[in-house]
Amino acid sequence: MTSFVGRGAELADIRRLLGASRLVTLTGPGGVGKTRLALRVAEQVGRTFGGRVWLVELAELRDPALLAHTVAAQLDLADHAQGDIADALLEHLADAHVLLVLDNCEHLVDAVAKLVDRITRAAPRVHVLATSRESLGVVGEAGFVVPPLPVPDPEAVTSAAEVLRYDGTSLLIDRARAVRSDFHVDDHNYAAVAALCRWLDGIPLAIELAAVRLRSLSAEEIVDRLGDRFRLLTLGRRFGPARHQTLQATVEWSHALCTPAEQTMWAKAALFPGGLELDAVEAVVVGDDLPGSAVIDVLDSLVDKSILSTEGGEHTRYVMLESLRDFGLRQLDAEESATLRRRHRDFYADLVATLRLAYLDGSGDVAMARILRERGNLRAALEFCATEPGEARAGMRMAAGLLAYWSAKAAAEGARWLDRLLAADPTPSRERAQALCDRAWLPVLRPGQSASGFLDEAEQVVEELKLHSGLESILIQRSRAAACLYEGRPAAAAEILARVLTWFETWEPSSEWDRAYRPYALLSCRIVLALAHSATGEPRQAEALLREALPVAAEHGHTSQRAVGLWNLGMLRLEAGETAEAAELARECLRLARDIDDQTCVADGLRLLCSIAAAEGDATHAALLWGATAEADQANAAMIISGWESDVYARHRALAHDAIGEESFDAAYRLGAGLTTAEAIAVALDERPARAQRLAKLERTLTRRQNQVADLIAEGKSNREIADALTISVRTAESHVDHILSALGFSTRAQIATWVASGRGEPPPP
Known part of the structure; x- marks a missing residue:
């Protein structure tokens, strides 16, 4: 949504590196512009890969075990694979000619390095462009340190024209005009602009944050307020890389310019790895230090100051740059962080329960859309449940509420969460029985696992807790029927499902959830039973259902x-x-x-x-x-x-x-x-035009044999002569000629001859 400024030399260098190496990693401090530069390079080289360029954003991902799932999902590779999803990913990429852009790898560097190493070894035509705060350390990797933008020396420049020659200044002007259209550099302020750009050390993120202040302050006023901070920044270079210190100082400065309420909102909003919507703000963020009456004003202010940005849609979503989120998290003490993380989990557990009910009540599309937006937060909440003592049962309830999502979009991930939660709390419980049923429902099994094994344990739990007359028992039977289908025993599945369907038809629900679930259960049973009848060769019964x-x-x-x-x-x-x-x-x-x-x-x-x-x-x-x-x-x-x-x-x-x-x-x-x-x-x-374009390309694609036939037609050969030359039947030769005419949109052999003679250029569309 904003213009790309400068970086001409860097773009050329990175393109050359990509031509020589199949793995190029852009490194540098947060905020230096690694992501933006990588996307620009990908756009420029896209034609080299026939448009097959894939962006995989890793900033929200925290669990290294989900890395391969995340890459596979972005490549539209179904997440229902048996066995290792990484193996399926490698098989998918084996003969592909694509560019993978892996963005924000630093917090997963070991896992990314291992996966990239496997990809580059198994897929010789795949190129990888990664961004990270450190290199991956993979054999064959070409590193490129992204430098700050060039900025003027305030002690050397003597005119506005000189200041305007630097990309850092150009970026500041471009972003400043987005908030103050009349901003410009002239003979009165060029020295202050030069000083400001130099203080920001050319870090794009720092420049963009500072540009927002030019809406209400002049460049001279900002420089006047740098004061001790400028000297502190200079001293800070002794304690770490200069650009790291510069970015930290810039973010701290932006933080200091916020009001106490804005600082509180910044820190609390940083808890949401996938961004947050207003209902989450009101449930988790609002407190004595940030009353609900002030929430909207504070959010608007943080958006104005570029701490938060918004994503459109029916419900506004607030998102935060990763470097700013990291800074915000450090402002929370351990006790406050623990309290807020629990409130975060509680909110998303309640949200999942609400969405599950909405799904059953016929608002499945809306519920699924919200789940997709909240994947980062749902993962964080499930992680809390899986690692915090005593919280696994709450996690099992959440996972059960997400079963429709796991089944449709992420079976392997759902299976992994259920495995972790079941391992975290082996105590018999209603939640464990449900989790075991759900785990058997998902057709993703590791060595040593079986759907029947999960269901046998679920039955033991039901018997021990004396739940055998309730819904838990019938759900076990439904999952057992699904297991029979997966195992190729449709007759057994049909027998079980008929009993389950009868039970649901006579069941009298007692709760709001049960009442919503009953029609959905009846519908689901009829459809799955129809599948079983189809597989057993009973089409009439299946069609009736x-x-x-x-x-x-x-x-x-x-x-x-x-x-x-x-x-x-x-x-x-x-x-x-x-x-x-x-x-x-x-x-x-x-x-x-x-x-x-x-x-x-x-x-x-x-x-x-x-x-x-x-x-x-x-x-x-x-x-x-x-x-x-x-x-x-x-x-x-x-x-x-x-x-x-x-x-x-x-x-x-x-x-x-x-x-x-x-x-x-x-x-x-x-x-x-x-x-x-x-x-x-x-x-x-x-x-159209998708079908027209693809079929036109297909129809113009001749096989090797058909190209040989076209060459012989250009030599004036008859079908009989073509058949003799290629040792094929006359009928086969005639078939090849007919296909060539159809594929190229021609009506005569003379047109084929002319096409061959002209170097097989693009024929007119059929």
């Missing part, structure tokens, strides 16, 4: 359940030969899944459309979509329940492969593999 469930899902706003049901019904209609209806159902599933970012349903919808395209004779389009879903095919997403689904896909894939041959299938598949998830969805839904 789905026709009953889908209107209910639409009425109550259960979008994710509706998407699953649409996909399953689409599979059944495909198997019945009704491909037009199947395609309509699959596209509706895909649209809904995209709207709520449900990765599992997105994968299911794409796979179904692959099979439909093959069944309808559009083998090239089917191959392209299969390439686009390659990651999902390898990830064993949660909704792949039995060999039935795999058999359907395998049969149609073989049909498409046989229709166009190995070379054409592979060419289309490779093109599809280069699509992002968003592009793949757009192509699958026939949304």
